[in-house]
Amino acid sequence: xxxxxxxxxxxxxxxxxxALGALGIALIFGVMRLVNFAHxxxxxxxxxxxxxxxxxxxxxxxxxxxxxxxxxPVILGIGAGLSIISEILVFRRLRDANPATMxxxxxxxxxxxxxxxxxxxxxxxxAINLWSNLSLPVEIMGARIPLLQVITIVMTxxxxxxxxxFLRRTQFGVEMRAAAEDFTMARMLGVKANRVIMAAFGVSxxxxxxxxxxxxxxxxxxxxxxxxxxxxxxxxxxxxxGLGSLHGAVIAGFLIGGVSVLLQxxxxxxxxxxxxxxxxxxxxxxxxWRPQGLFAPKSSKERV
Amino acid sequence: xxLSVENITVRYGxxxxxxxxxxxxxxxxxxxxxxxxxxxxSTLLKSIAGVVxxxxxxxxxxxxxxxxxPPEGIARLGLSMVPEGRHVFGSLTIEENLILGAGMRRxxxxxxxxxxxxxxxxxxxxERKDSHAGVLSGGQQQMLxxxxxxxxxxxxxxxxxxxxxxxxxxxxxxxxxxxxxxxERGLSLLIVEQSTTRAVMAGGRMVMLRSGELVLEGDxxxxxxxxxxxxxxxxxxxx
Numbered sequence: 191x192x193x194x195x196x197x198x199x200x201x202x203x204x205x206x207x208x209a210l211g212a213l214g215i216a217l218i219f220g221v222m223r224l225v226n227f228a229h230x231x232x233x234x235x236x237x238x239x240x241x242x243x244x245x246x247x248x249x250x251x252x253x254x255x256x257x258x259x260x261x262x263p264v265i266l267g268i269g270a271g272l273s274i275i276s277e278i279l280v281f282r283r284l285r286d287a288n289p290a291t292m293x294x295x296x297x298x299x300x301x302x303x304x305x306x307x308x309x310x311x312x313x314x315x316x317a318i319n320l321w322s323n324l325s326l327p328v329e330i331m332g333a334r335i336p337l338l339q340v341i342t343i344v345m346t347x348x349x350x351x352x353x354x355x356f357l358r359r360t361q362f363g364v365e366m367r368a369a370a371e372d373f374t375m376a377r378m379l380g381v382k383a384n385r386v387i388m389a390a391f392g393v394s395x396x397x398x399x400x401x402x403x404x405x406x407x408x409x410x411x412x413x414x415x416x417x418x419x420x421x422x423x424x425x426x427x428x429x430x431x432g433l434g435s436l437h438g439a440v441i442a443g444f445l446i447g448g449v450s451v452l453l454q455x456x457x458x459x460x461x462x463x464x465x466x467x468x469x470x471x472x473x474x475x476x477x478x479w480r481p482q483g484l485f486a487p488k489s490s491k492e493r494v
Numbered sequence: 495x496x497l498s499v500e501n502i503t504v505r506y507g508x509x510x511x512x513x514x515x516x517x518x519x520x521x522x523x524x525x526x527x528x529x530x531x532x533x534x535x536s537t538l539l540k541s542i543a544g545v546v547x548x549x550x551x552x553x554x555x556x557x558x559x560x561x562x563x564p565p566e567g568i569a570r571l572g573l574s575m576v577p578e579g580r581h582v583f584g585s586l587t588i589e590e591n592l593i594l595g596a597g598m599r600r601x602x603x604x605x606x607x608x609x610x611x612x613x614x615x616x617x618x619x620x621e622r623k624d625s626h627a628g629v630l631s632g633g634q635q636q637m638l639x640x641x642x643x644x645x646x647x648x649x650x651x652x653x654x655x656x657x658x659x660x661x662x663x664x665x666x667x668x669x670x671x672x673x674x675x676x677x678e679r680g681l682s683l684l685i686v687e688q689s690t691t692r693a694v695m696a697g698g699r700m701v702m703l704r705s706g707e708l709v710l711e712g713d714x715x716x717x718x719x720x721x722x723x724x725x726x727x728x729x730x731x732x733x
Contacts, residue, residue, distance in 0.1 A: 361597050364590045368583045375581040378543055380569040380598030380646060 195333040197455055203339040205447025206346035207401055209440045211424025212431065213353070214397035216439035219428060220370030221390045224281060224292040228300035230421030231307075232395055236269045236402035237412045238307050240318065249316035249412060258321065265399045272303075273395025274388055282387075307414050315413040320406045342404050349400065350440060353393070357436075366390065370434065430476050432483025442484060446473075495557070496521045496650060496682055497542070497573075502551030504537050504706075511537040512548070513706045521649070524676055524683040526693035526714060529703035530727060535686045536578055538703070539652050542684075543575040544568040555650075570598050574648035578655050578686075580639045584628030588619055591627050591638055595645030605645075612641040615671065633664035640671065651675075652684040657692065669696065690727065694718045702726050 211229065218226050240254030240261075253264060280299055284292050324341065327334040357363035369376040369386045377383055398417075405416055424439075427446050431438025449472055453465050461468075476484065497519040504512040512534040519525050527535050540546045542553060544565040553560050560568050569575070574595075583591050592612060596605040613620035616637045622630070627638060636656055643651050656672070657665040669692060675681045687693060693700045693714040700717065702710040710717065710726040717723050 365597055368594050371583050371585055372581055377565040378569055378575045379595050380566050382566050
């Protein structure tokens with residue numbers, strides 16, 4: 191029983207990170223048909239934003255020393271800000287470009303952010319001590335679960351519920367969902383393109399900073415490449431979930447998290463190093479079964 | 495003058511979809527734009543709605559130059575577009591589809607008023623207001639998009655092939671509604687149809703396009719009396 195509980199919490203907390211990442215990518219894809227590969231670098235940027243720029247081996251924690259009730263909004267603001275700035279400076283000019291051009295541009299933007307971090311912080315991973323007492327375990331029904339896992343899962347649920355409420359209950363949220371489904375038609379009803387796209391980038395960037403906070407606490411390390419694996423899995427999740435479907439992205443994120451944790455536990459020892467090969471085999475199987483994704487929006491067929 | 499299109503030319507790459515086309519509409523008028531497939535009818539509506547940009551020519555709405563305005567700007571001026579294929583938001587509920595049209599005006603009271611009047615016009619929408627719009631039949635979707643256009647409080651509704659894919663009985667209902675809106679609310683209507691039948695039935699002014707050019711203009715009923723209509727539609731040479 192405790193083992194099952196342990197696995198469940200592992201799966202949910204890994205899945206939470208993927209779900210938040212997939213949601214951040216799906217939000218922007220919905221309104222712009224852009225797969226933003228710079229998303230992973232937003233995550234790294236938010237982690238390093240907590241440190242003072244220096245090439246030293248030892249991290250000089252700066253913003254990261256703020257009490258949590260200040261640190262969280264500041265980091266969320268940095269993520270949202272970075273994302274909105276990249277929309278205004280880069281993606282706005284490419285709005286009518288074809289999706290391949292936009293995707294390549296997002297790669298380029300990712301490299302720029304990556305190299306800026308490299309310049310100011312060097313490529314060496316640095317240890318940071320963010321909320322280290324959160325790694326202490328708590329006992330839930332006999333299982334010893336790290337407090338951080340519980341917080342990650344609870345926070346993800348809160349974030350998802352808040353987003354769902356926003357998207358369903360507010361006029362602006364309805365406008366965003368409409369824009370994600372059929373952007374031109376939404377504009378012909380008076381929905382302002384710039385506002386909706388900027389909001390999507392803002393929320394997406396804030397989601398990247400949530401991941402940054404979780405990863406930094408979990409690993410205790412600031413690494414320039416730390417966003418990349420999350421970004422890749424999150425992208426895969428948006429494809430499996432059905433590009434353009436927000437709830438599909440979230441569910442697929444949790445699915446991938448669950449599958450990789452289960453494989454980690456149940457694969458024979460000698461096969462475990464190749465866990466990701468099994469995960470991606472499952473991904474291929476899922477795409478062969480439903481190439482349009484598990485939760486493809488009905489309208490996506492009409493659009494070309 | 496409500497709408498004035500002057501000498502617009504629209505190109506998609508090397509293909510000219512509309513050549514030197516002009517058109518005017520008065521307040522309260524119903525104008526039919528007809529013509530065969532690929533004549534440039536939808537392109538005309540898209541240019542008026544700001545979705546495609548003409549390479550030359552001007553478009554004025556209420557004497558105001560709307561060239562270069564984005565679609566949302568034109569919608570805010572009181573021109574509501576119902577594009578071909580209806581474009582309901584299938585993942586939104588019927589009510590959400592409707593309130594979307596009211597978003598540009600942050601006026602809750604007026605929105606509720608307009609919503610009530612749309613439900614009054616189409617009771618079937620009110621019965622199913624919380625179901626997803628994707629489950630509606632073609633005719634109901636057509637009602638929904640007309641209702642959604644009304645929510646923007648337009649002066650002109652431009653509607654692209656309202657009869658497309660609908661049963662004749664349903665088409666009659668759609669046209670009854672449009673005629674009522676014209677007569678009771680003084681709404682101006684710009685209706686695109688492939689066939690001239692509806693234009694002749696409804697009466698009023700009609701223009702006909704073929705291969706991106708204006709080939710015929712006049713009173714639909716007058717035009718239907720001779721052979722001119724068919725000749726222009728199919729492009730027969732006169733003997």
